[in-house]
Amino acid sequence: MSAADSATVVTTAVLRDWPLPSPEGNKEARGRALLIGGSVPNPGGMVLAARAAMRAGAGKTQLVVPEPVAVAMAVGMPESLVRGAACTTAGDLTPVAAVAVGDYAPEADAVLVGPGMLDVAAATGLLGAVAGQLRGTVVLDALAMAWLTEDLDRGRSFESLILSPNLRELALTLGEDEDRVRADQAGAVLRLAAATGAVVSSGAASTFVGTPDGDLWRSDEGNPGLGVAGSGDVKAGITVGLCARGAHPAQAAVWAAYLHGTVGGRLASRFGPTGYLAGELPAEIPQALLEIG
Secondary structure, three states, X not given: OOHHHHOEEOOHHHHHOOXXXXXXXXXXXXXXEEEEOOEOOXXXXXXXXXXXXXXXXXXXXXXXXXXXXXXXXXXXXXXXXXXXXXXXXOOEEOHHHHHHHHHHHHHOOEEEXXXXXOOHHHHHHHHHHHHHHOOOEEEEEHHHHHHHHOOXXXXXXXXXXXXXXXXXXXXXXXXXXXXXXHHOXXXXXXXXXXXXXXXXXXXOOOXXXXXXXXXXXXXXOOOHHHOOOOHHHHHHHHHHHHHHOOOOHHHHHHHHHHHHHHHHHHHHHHHOOOOOOHHHOHHHHHHHHHHHO
């Protein structure tokens, strides 16, 4: 039997038996999410992730982004605190951003690193500088995964960790052939979870979520429209938002995978399977949560 055959299929019934922490209370009670990343050419990934985090129920979002785009992002995201930090000439955050991160990390309930970053060296340098400051559940997405590629044991340095790689990033992080990973994505997810001590969520039409203990879930809600720029940033934002409001890492990853696919399906029913944009996904999240109950 393959690893995929052992997965629990995620349905509304499964989620209703695993309810999220209540979103009642003020903004402090609903949790604080810290998001670190972005770049001057690509600030949108952080905007998408922050909007998704708040739509998923986080009470506060705080962003550390490159200084040249901080003011524009603050104006565009009036619900978020936005802090500018030093960046390279190409526009990615430098390790000096650790100073800004240190101002907010102690109060964060969950942290997301990676959306919108474009340079691998910059991403690994940044994460190396800030890793020791991060508390609560940490979500690594996109280029932030490269920091683990150098040493998978680094994942065990966090209190709790969620990884959200696409198929190519999953293969690169494991150091395995991409075709092998594609042929057994569920097994690859479990191998990475065991090697890093993290909850791992990866997939396309079907998303697999695995834990270091070998627990495995499969969400089949995806559709071709989710294969669009910015979609993964939204999924990562949902995940960190659910963690901020108190969800267990595995629970947050499973719910996020299902919600990401479900909101894509809602938009596909109106715009066709490839006619919607990632920026339209976050606004659908609250209704999807209501329908699950």
